[in-house]
Amino acid sequence: MSVETTLRGSRCAGCDNVAFPVAVGCQRCGSAEVTAVDLTGRGTVWSHTVQRFAPKSPPYVPPAEGFTPFAVGYVELPEGVRVEAVLDCSDPAELVGAEVVLVATEPVPRFATPAWLDRTSAPSPQEQAR
């Protein structure tokens, strides 16, 4: 199974505006001359909040172990577009102005903080003891 970790957006030929997801026309100038582009997989948290209750299901599918609160927000990419995403973090306080990395695109965009990635890639205490 390959995991697609590139977000596709579109850029307007007339005014250079970038949109996500791919738009059929420019939201800024109305031009129909837009081309699909790969977006940068890193950005800055623009704003976030914590989802403290389970969203309506469907479309939300709660995990087998039950719902746990998670962070959601907007990530501003270098292209100037803001992408709504789930935000993986060790503590929501670390999300303020944080640099985050794209980790998944389906079913929704998902970004993670460096601290969260360090924690999840670090060997467990049992592995370290070996």
Ligand SMILES: [Zn+2]
């Ligand atoms: Zn435009």
